[in-house]
Structures are given as C-alpha cells and as structure tokens.
Amino acid sequence: MHHTPRPTSRRTACTRPAGCSPLQAVEESFLNLCAEPQPLTMPAHLVCEGPEQPTLPVDQVRTRLAHAATSPTLREQTWREVVRRAQQLGEPWDTVAVAMTVPVLRRMLARLACPSHLERAEVEQEALAAVATALPSVDANAADTGRELFAAADRAVHRLAYAARRRAERETGSQAARLGRLAHPAANPDGHEDAVPGAEGGEELDEYTVLAHAVRAHVVGISEAQLIARTRLEGEPMQRLAIERGVSVRQLYRHRAAAEQHLAGHLRYQQ
Known part of the structure; x- marks a missing residue:
C-alpha cells in the first residue's frame, strides 16, 4: 500500500494548546498531516468506486467515509486499512485512525446527557483515550472495525458521566432532600423550616x-x-x-x- 513518506517533525505528538479542546487538538494534528506539499494519502479505491485519481489525502478520505453515498462495503474496507496501518506502522497512522473517529465522536458527545459540573474537555479526553486504547487490539479484519472503536468511546463516556452523576448525588444528596421536603410539609410537623446554610453572614x-x-x-x-x-x-x-x-x-x-x-x-x- 502506498503512503507518502513523512518528515520527522510531522511524527511528533501534538501537545494541546491552552484553550484548545482535546478533539480540536487531534483535528489540528490530523489536518497538519494533510498539508501541502506532502499530504499523507491513501489509495482512492478504498473509499471510491471508479476513482479518477490513484490516491487521496487522508482528510478527503475521511470526508468520503462520512458521506451518505459511500457504501457500507467501502466504509468497512477503509476502516480495516486505517486500523491495519495504525497497528503495523504506528505514527502518523495512529493519529489518523483516532482522527477518523472525530466526526462521530462529536455527534455522540452532543447527545450525551452529562452532569452540569462535568467539563466537556474531560469527556472529550475520555472518548479519545478509549479509542486510542482500543486501537491496538481491535480486529483489523473484522467487518465492524470502525464501530468497535465508536463503541469503546461510547462505553467510556457513559461510565464517566455515570460516575460523575453518582458523585454529585453523594455530595448534594442532603440538599436535594431539602427540596423534596418542601413538597411535603408533613415532613416538618413542627412547622419550622430547616436552617439554610449561607443565608446569614453574607x-x-x-x-x-x-x-x-x-x-x-x-x-x-x-x-x-x-x-x-x-x-x-x-x-x-x-x-x-x-x-x-x-x-x-x-x-x-x-x-x-x-x-x-x-x-x-x-x-x-x-x-
């Protein structure tokens, strides 16, 4: 399989700039790999039927991978090749493999019900870490290789959200119970309201x-x-x-x- 040799500087890991979300940091590293004059490429036939050119930059491969007109067969063979390269060749293909999941991860996280105190950056990092952890062991010959990576991320972020919610329930349980008692005056038969912390002393x-x-x-x-x-x-x-x-x-x-x-x-x- 053809791939364009990469300069050594492109193979170094990207550190996340201040204010840049984890997904955005991966996206920037990925787009770096697609930059001229030596964009990282893959065979076009993997994701196109009757391609007009032999290779495509990996960002165009990802775009076609997500397009509704791309057949499931082409998607499956593209994912198998991406994962195979990541497992056998390492950088920069492991960055490519993780970045290929970013569009799906964005949609997944947009639908995720998270506790308000759980930072989005933490959730994004958890999703990306799950994909990176699953990548070396996922079966590159399976028909659902891409779905295995998405499923690993989905499980990880739901575990994180559940743990955060349980932690919040333990920390705020007494306060939530106070709201519940307001609905049932019989819970305070003497008619006196609970003392409210913070109500005095500014x-x-x-x-x-x-x-x-x-x-x-x-x-x-x-x-x-x-x-x-x-x-x-x-x-x-x-x-x-x-x-x-x-x-x-x-x-x-x-x-x-x-x-x-x-x-x-x-x-x-x-x-």
Missing part, C-alpha cells in the same frame, strides 16, 4: 439553597424547582422527566425556561 448561596429560597418566596413552585435541580444540576435527561410527568419534551423545556426567567428576575431584584 456567605455565597449554593444553587440548591437559591432554589429553596425561591420556592419559599413563591417565585417558583416546588415542581419547577425540582425540574431545574434535576436537569440543570444533576444532569438528568429531559426525556426521562417528560415521561415521568406525562408531558412532551418540548412542553417541559418551555416550562423550565419560564421558571428560569422568573428565577433570574427574582435574583436580579435581590442584588
């Missing part, structure tokens, strides 16, 4: 405390406060709450937006 209030104050001030209802807490602070998907409450997802989004507008106006007035 301390900054956390998000749950702000919501609790807003409920007591009749700015939002308990149902609205729980909706904001569960989706914004705890990362629960809207679809789950919509099913639970028997309404459409669109209606629930409108409901939350209205409640957040009331809450924002109340907070501005308090300042």
Whole structure:
C-alpha cells in the first residue's frame, strides 16, 4: 500500500494548546498531516468506486467515509486499512485512525446527557483515550472495525458521566432532600423550616439553597424547582422527566425556561 513518506517533525505528538479542546487538538494534528506539499494519502479505491485519481489525502478520505453515498462495503474496507496501518506502522497512522473517529465522536458527545459540573474537555479526553486504547487490539479484519472503536468511546463516556452523576448525588444528596421536603410539609410537623446554610453572614448561596429560597418566596413552585435541580444540576435527561410527568419534551423545556426567567428576575431584584 502506498503512503507518502513523512518528515520527522510531522511524527511528533501534538501537545494541546491552552484553550484548545482535546478533539480540536487531534483535528489540528490530523489536518497538519494533510498539508501541502506532502499530504499523507491513501489509495482512492478504498473509499471510491471508479476513482479518477490513484490516491487521496487522508482528510478527503475521511470526508468520503462520512458521506451518505459511500457504501457500507467501502466504509468497512477503509476502516480495516486505517486500523491495519495504525497497528503495523504506528505514527502518523495512529493519529489518523483516532482522527477518523472525530466526526462521530462529536455527534455522540452532543447527545450525551452529562452532569452540569462535568467539563466537556474531560469527556472529550475520555472518548479519545478509549479509542486510542482500543486501537491496538481491535480486529483489523473484522467487518465492524470502525464501530468497535465508536463503541469503546461510547462505553467510556457513559461510565464517566455515570460516575460523575453518582458523585454529585453523594455530595448534594442532603440538599436535594431539602427540596423534596418542601413538597411535603408533613415532613416538618413542627412547622419550622430547616436552617439554610449561607443565608446569614453574607456567605455565597449554593444553587440548591437559591432554589429553596425561591420556592419559599413563591417565585417558583416546588415542581419547577425540582425540574431545574434535576436537569440543570444533576444532569438528568429531559426525556426521562417528560415521561415521568406525562408531558412532551418540548412542553417541559418551555416550562423550565419560564421558571428560569422568573428565577433570574427574582435574583436580579435581590442584588
């Protein structure tokens, strides 16, 4: 198989610049490999039927790989060749293999329900690390080689999101329980409200405390406060709450937006 020899400087690993996301850093390294005058190429017949030229730069290969008109057979043989080169030749083909997954990873992460406190960069790094870890051991002769890499990333980011959500539940469980008790006055039979940390002495209030104050001030209802807490602070998907409450997802989004507008106006007035 033909590939254009690469200058030594192109084979060095790319360090992530400040402010550059992990996916973007991989993308920049990949596009570097496609730059003139010596773009890294692959045989065009792998991804094109009746190609007009013998080779294509790897960024054009990726574009055709993602195109709806490309047949599953061509996709499969292209992925097999990309993985084979990464396993047998190393750099820069392992960078190419990881970068080939970036368009799918972007779509995957856009759909992922993450806790609000989980940084996107951490999720991206976890996905890329999973692909890089799976790359040496995936079967380069299998029909679903590409899907194996996507599945490894999907499992990794869901584990990360689940662990972050569980950690948040442990850390904020008592605060969430306070919101739950507001919905059931019988839980406080003496009629006295719980002491609210941060309410005195000029301390900054956390998000749950702000919501609790807003409920007591009749700015939002308990149902609205729980909706904001569960989706914004705890990362629960809207679809789950919509099913639970028997309404459409669109209606629930409108409901939350209205409640957040009331809450924002109340907070501005308090300042």
